[in-house]
Amino acid sequence: MSIETMAPPSTAVTPLEWMRRNLFSSIASSLTTGLIGGLLIWLAVNVGGWAIGEARWEVVGNNLRLFLVGQYPATEAWRLWLNLAVLSVMTGLSAAVFGSTTRTLAVSTSALQLLLALLIVPSPLGTLIPPTTSLVLGLLGNAAGVWAAFVAGRLLGPPRRWLMIGWLLTIPLTFVLVSGFGPLPEVRSTLWGGLLLTVLLAAVGIVLSFPLGVLLALGRRSGLPAVRVLSTAYIEIIRGVPLVTILFMADIMLPLLLPGEFRIDRVARAMGGITLFSAAYVAENVRGGLQAIPMGQYEAAHALGLGSLATNLFVVLPQALRSVIPANVGLFISLLKDTTLVTIVGLLELLGIGRAILAQPQSLGAHLEVYVFIAAAFFVLCYAMSQASYRLERTMGLGSR
Amino acid sequence: MNAERPAPDVPEAERGIIVARDVHKWFGSLHVLRGIDLTVQAGEVVVIFGASGSGKSTFIRTINRLEEHQQGEIFVDGIELTNDIRNIAAVRSEIGMVFQSFNLFPHLTALQNVTLAPVRVRRWSRDRAEQAAMELLIRVGIPEQAHKYPAQLSGGQQQRVAIARALAMQPKIMLFDEPTSALDPEMINEVLEVMRELAGTGITMLCVTHEMGFARAVANRMAFFDHGQIVEEGPPAQIFEAPEHERTKRFLAQILH
Numbered sequence: 312m313s314i315e316t317m318a319p320p321s322t323a324v325t326p327l328e329w330m331r332r333n334l335f336s337s338i339a340s341s342l343t344t345g346l347i348g349g350l351l352i353w354l355a356v357n358v359g360g361w362a363i364g365e366a367r368w369e370v371v372g373n374n375l376r377l378f379l380v381g382q383y384p385a386t387e388a389w390r391l392w393l394n395l396a397v398l399s400v401m402t403g404l405s406a407a408v409f410g411s412t413t414r415t416l417a418v419s420t421s422a423l424q425l426l427l428a429l430l431i432v433p434s435p436l437g438t439l440i441p442p443t444t445s446l447v448l449g450l451l452g453n454a455a456g457v458w459a460a461f462v463a464g465r466l467l468g469p470p471r472r473w474l475m476i477g478w479l480l481t482i483p484l485t486f487v488l489v490s491g492f493g494p495l496p497e498v499r500s501t502l503w504g505g506l507l508l509t510v511l512l513a514a515v516g517i518v519l520s521f522p523l524g525v526l527l528a529l530g531r532r533s534g535l536p537a538v539r540v541l542s543t544a545y546i547e548i549i550r551g552v553p554l555v556t557i558l559f560m561a562d563i564m565l566p567l568l569l570p571g572e573f574r575i576d577r578v579a580r581a582m583g584g585i586t587l588f589s590a591a592y593v594a595e596n597v598r599g600g601l602q603a604i605p606m607g608q609y610e611a612a613h614a615l616g617l618g619s620l621a622t623n624l625f626v627v628l629p630q631a632l633r634s635v636i637p638a639n640v641g642l643f644i645s646l647l648k649d650t651t652l653v654t655i656v657g658l659l660e661l662l663g664i665g666r667a668i669l670a671q672p673q674s675l676g677a678h679l680e681v682y683v684f685i686a687a688a689f690f691v692l693c694y695a696m697s698q699a700s701y702r703l704e705r706t707m708g709l710g711s712r
Numbered sequence: 713m714n715a716e717r718p719a720p721d722v723p724e725a726e727r728g729i730i731v732a733r734d735v736h737k738w739f740g741s742l743h744v745l746r747g748i749d750l751t752v753q754a755g756e757v758v759v760i761f762g763a764s765g766s767g768k769s770t771f772i773r774t775i776n777r778l779e780e781h782q783q784g785e786i787f788v789d790g791i792e793l794t795n796d797i798r799n800i801a802a803v804r805s806e807i808g809m810v811f812q813s814f815n816l817f818p819h820l821t822a823l824q825n826v827t828l829a830p831v832r833v834r835r836w837s838r839d840r841a842e843q844a845a846m847e848l849l850i851r852v853g854i855p856e857q858a859h860k861y862p863a864q865l866s867g868g869q870q871q872r873v874a875i876a877r878a879l880a881m882q883p884k885i886m887l888f889d890e891p892t893s894a895l896d897p898e899m900i901n902e903v904l905e906v907m908r909e910l911a912g913t914g915i916t917m918l919c920v921t922h923e924m925g926f927a928r929a930v931a932n933r934m935a936f937f938d939h940g941q942i943v944e945e946g947p948p949a950q951i952f953e954a955p956e957h958e959r960t961k962r963f964l965a966q967i968l969h
Contacts, residue, residue, distance in 0.1 A: 614807070
């Protein structure tokens with residue numbers, strides 16, 4: 312008798328069967344299920360009841376502008392919208408051209424903007440946030456912009472190189488739009504605040520500390536003793552000092568050390584401090600990735616005639632950086648949260664502005680609402696980063712399996 | 713400095729494409745190469761064999777400077793291997809190498825593995841490099857795997873990609889460092905087949921291998937390494953039929969059963 316190929320046994324399970332197996336398999340497990348289930352229900356009823364019934368979300372709605380941009384002048388707010396629109400269009404185009412990872416980003420940013428717009432529009436539950444026409448239109452316009460750009464990108468298919476250059480150009484563009492340049496009136500960084508400042512600090516910290524950290528990691532493994540010693544010393548010293556200390560030093564000591572006429576903006580000093588701090592940690596992560604590259608990879612590259620620069624650029628770093636994506640994203644998530652520390656040098660990022668709002672007499676007693684809102688905002692940002700990193704790992708992991 | 717200087721004081725006939733004279737190498741205090749003299753003529757296929765730890769791999773790795781020799785001299789195509797990195801680069805551009813563990817770049821497809829060096833070192837256009845690479849992948853018999861990653865290929869296929877990658881730089885010399893030792897038995901032949909074809913093209917080959925069938929069929933000369941020295945050297949017929957040294961006899965008896 313010939314052996315036929317058979318279908319695998321069915322593993323489909325009804326929901327009831329699943330519950331019996333996983334939640335109520337024994338008396339002890341039934342008890343545990345009951346206990347934890349009860350606790351969860353109790354929590355949901357209480358927290359949900361508070362959030363829908365008691366909480367006075369007006370404190371968030373009334374101060375929304377402060378939460379989002381701090382004291383950034385209302386007459387110049389269009390510049391931020393324009394900046395956001397450019398980023399939305401770039402995200403949409405990238406999603407069309409690069410696919411997977413950026414598509415997740417496009418879906419999540421547009422969904423987030425839609426969701427925010429919905430929160431603002433009057434709902435049967437009552438308005439959580441008082442409707443501001445410009446805000447609703449801006450958010451909806453942006454969400455639509457992402458998808459319009461996606462469709463345009465699909466139709467036109469711009470070369471990847473252009474998009475890379477486009478992303479690089481968004482950095483000076485953001486700077487010009489936010490701080491003002493040429494015909495645009497200057498908006499001093501002391502007026503930047505809220506979510507805007509948080510995102511700027513984190514973005515600058517991430518974008519600058521990454522290349523700096525990679526260089527430090529390579530330096531620490533360099534064959535040149537001077538480079539190696541300096542890199543190692545930098546990494547060890549920075550890692551031995553708390554970020555708060557570095558921020559204080561950047562804020563107070565730097566002006567003392569520099570000549571009087573030479574003033575560095577306070578926000579720029581904080582950005583510098585965060586970048587220098589984060590770079591040391593990036594360096595150690597990357598060094599871990601470099602150590603995992605087998606000697607054979609270097610030998611194969613050298614045997615092909617690649618010099619050490621080319622070997623690092625095309626063979627070693629692509630593999631090493633790929634393997635440390637999870638560690639680096641974790642680092643950048645904590646960098647984002649650490650930006651709250653700039654409050655102590657007088658900058659009003661999201662948490663700082665929250666505390667300033669709480670100091671107003673009309674928000675008396677609304678502590679919980681303000682902190683829950685801030686926590687939710689940070690959670691959304693961090694969760695988006697970690698989801699993007701899972702995507703990135705999956706798309707980039709293909710070759711390394 | 714002396715990039716084009718031929719090996720001095722050597723008669724014309726002895727001036728090979730690879731000339732190694734009295735090469736010594738130590739790992740710490742371990743003396744692994746003890747005065748290797750070997751001259752390989754252009755177009756020759758030389759098989760190096762010997763017990764593990766006899767220094768044969770170390771020796772072929774000194775020829776493209778993956779290992780540094782500490783005494784003696786090595787000339788490749790008239791270029792002496794010194795600490796001058798220009799000489800090292802010049803020598804490496806004439807030598808292709810195939811490793812026991814393939815050492816393909818796992819983040820690149822088969823095709824990208826082959827085009828990397830021509831594009832980055834020779835500065836070929838991507839189109840030209842890809843066309844040449846496809847021709848090489850056809851030559852080693854796996855054009856249909858061009859867009860797969862190394863991890864998706866069998867060992868034999870990976871090693872054939874590695875051979876194509878080395879050939880992409882159009883080397884005059886190919887070094888093989890136990891190219892079939894890490895392969896499952898059924899995959900050894902597909903790699904040897906490619907090597908046999910290659911030997912027929914007149915490229916200079918220096919192979920560390922224990923594939924005696926391959927050696928007998930293809931090699932012009934064989935060299936037996938033992939304890940960091942070349943104990944015996946000669947054409948395959950002589951080595952197999954009438955080895956002079958006791959150690960050669962014993963080793964051959966062991967591996968030929």
